[in-house]
Amino acid sequence: MQRKKQNFIQGAVILMVASLIVKVIGAFFQIPLQNMIGGEQSPAFGLFSAAYRIYTAMLIISTVGLPAALSKMVAEATACGREREVRRIVRVAAGIFVPVGVLATMVLFFGAGTFASWIKNPDAQLAVMAIAPSVAMVAILSVFRGYYQGRANMVPTAVSQVIEAMGKLFAGLGLAYYAKQHGMEDAVVAALTVLGVTLGEVVAAGYMLVQAGISRRRSEPVHLLSDAIRPTRELAKTLLSLSIPITISSAVMSLTDLIDVALIAARLQSPAVGMSAEAATTAYGIYTGTVNFFNLPQTLITALAVSVLPTIASARASQNFTKVSKTMGTTLRLTMIITLPAGVGFLLLSGPILRMFYSVGVSEQGGPLMAMLGVAVPAVALVAVTNATLQAFGRIDLPLISMFLGAVVKMLGDYYLIGNPEFGILGAPISTAVCYWLIALLNLFHIGWLSHALPPLGKTVGRPLAATIGMGAATYICHTVLLRVLDTAPGTLLDKLVTLIAIAVAAAVYVVLLLMLRAIEREDVLLLPKGEKIANLLHLK
Template structure:
């Protein structure tokens, strides 16, 4: 029995909600954890962070490209009615990537001393061992997530993400509290805390196995399926040819981020800029801890949209439904602009006030850097969407090339711009914006070449941009007038209330302008859950 498919907007909304829930849970985990075992400067928290960085790097190597590659193959086989092949694809994926995940776990567990030595933090050994089993669990999760995403069912992925976060919250905090109560040393406190991450992954993997069992019982018996199936070797070759370039693309930017850590600090301490090591560390901490943290928030929503778009376009292309391909691509890009243009404008106009709502220090410099990053917000979102579109087109090589070129520009930009005394740390967000706009434009060029037509610029970006300009003007006026009338000093409760009021005005004005400019159409709203009712309320024709 086949369930009714979600359209790609419904799937994206489900993943967006899950991502926001995970972010909230993450905040509830991070803040009490820092209070319990100490802040970022404490040994226990440092060991926890070190082990988590090693774990993340191992995930990038072992499984990061799998869900996208598998969802594309499953979507294409489903669109062509090859149900037996879908099952074989999943078995092939599990046969390759679960052993790879298990091997990575074994290497991480027994090589914990070596990995801890590489990061010059030998006390992280126990924490690395505690998080090692998570890699195998994520390999299992990746197989099932790729399958369900290819089937246009984002619910299992969303639920498993929330389970992961809940496991980290309750098990991680619980074990950290238990360790502190027993008076254990910092390495053991970090190990028990990071064990919460592992337990969350175990429970999430268990949920996916149960969900897969339920799905299998509801599906048709294998002997009733008679469609042709490609050989296992061919499927394995296709899966690897898709997943490896996606993995390398992710690794390129991850590697660039690691290079950034050393490069930014080194350039700030160069004779041309002349910062002390302490001042450089402080500036870098403000940039990454304040500005970049907020910069990553809008991308959470767009990543969900990209995950949903890839199998939708892949299945439409497999079914030779090129009208749906064009329509899906246009809607995805328009929604990307509708979400990220106002976010970027908000960064540009209210970065300082927003940071003052959450931080007491570093808000002036952090606000300046965050404002510059506002120019990069739409670009990063376009990169995520265009990468997904090109992957759905089967051109996995093109995002890899554009990401590599962007990484080179980022490194070169950091070196040159941060070395200018008048820019110093501001060179980092400038090079980030240039890097991602370059990648986005290259990707758009390739999409236009492959599809023979890009979505109309006015409808896709022009109308949302006009609404953003109007919203920005209203927000600036509201914030400026309220500050003067109320005489709100920076950092006070009144200052924070003014910021919240300005954001509320921005949201209302932006929505009204979107409707007046017809940037949102009835057919877009109909794709949402309860879309027809909402379209009628908004009087969309």
């Protein structure tokens, strides 16, 4: 099942491209879906979102730690030439986590009514039952993804992610359209829509099984540097000791999101705010619509984090600490280059961006929420890459501490801010920003303490920040001037065109400023496919 390795930037690029494709497919799914079953009146989209959040929480509890832990163990064993141990690690992982995924599916399916009642959305029961089988499918996917990522082969993971998204698009949107056309109740509409997620996971798991069979037949004999192989019990213990803390640290935030569902509904319905249950559910649906945009840069950085974990783990296993330092510096710099402009873009163009896809009413309510989430974009990205770095260092306890403290801040912020009529649902993105910045700063402190040095701030943060400030100024001027000159009405085709022009200008200005300030280095570009040609084209020395 082995093939030529990719360097960590190439692997990250493959996953980023897949993530962008998934997000585009997701937009073709999410935007028509919200316009079809959501908006300002129908609670169906809120029911769909609530069921999906419950599924995500159960998914993280049962499987999220596996790919990271498995990729670390596979990368380390591969670096030491222990091929027989690699195969045993995969068998042990499958023997533990696939049954756990099946058990989680059963709990979610048969306990759907309890979960739905807990979040004060009893109508979400059918939707929760429809999505329950996805957990077992993802457990199977997680084993294969962890193996391939540990081998520095990100292609199977990328392809399976696209398959998942395609299944959701065609099956989910098709079933939602069928349900609406036949006048079904909101609970049934939400259940049929979320069934598309399950069907996508089934097809993706089938692809991974076929891919594994093909890879096994094509595999060539591998020269063993070491015949050493640890006993099954020891490998299982190591796998669990890695995956459980990673799962807990991820579950802390996922469970906080789950509590977030209950807190938003409950606090918006409190006497101080005074929303009805239906209005609170609708407001939550609009908020999740803005979160989808917020997750786009995070998805790209997650791809970088997935690729960097086995790279650092492998380098440490082979005692190549120079590679560890270079990889860490490049990762943090690329994180800032990608996420700083995204955050500023959300701050400046939140309303116009939402108007490109949703009704004016939804954009007016969601604009301030999305703008505030822009503050959190760089922090969320830093959390992803610093968590992966600390896990590669073998300090899986430190992200757990940081995430727990952040979760406490998030829950307290939600409770007090959302229940305050001056903030209302705006309290949710505010507490999110504070939470993730706290976690990011704690993780950076831990990395500095472990490595005795962080990459230079000027190169890592200062230059991308300066380019972002220049980009933000150009974006604001361009958008403001065009709106005044053309005198556009919100939501019109011309209004959307102005937004696209402003985004294009922002991207062009940002790239020019990055090159002028030398925020991108030749070594970074050389890691890309066709890197030398790109570096020469950009005149990078």
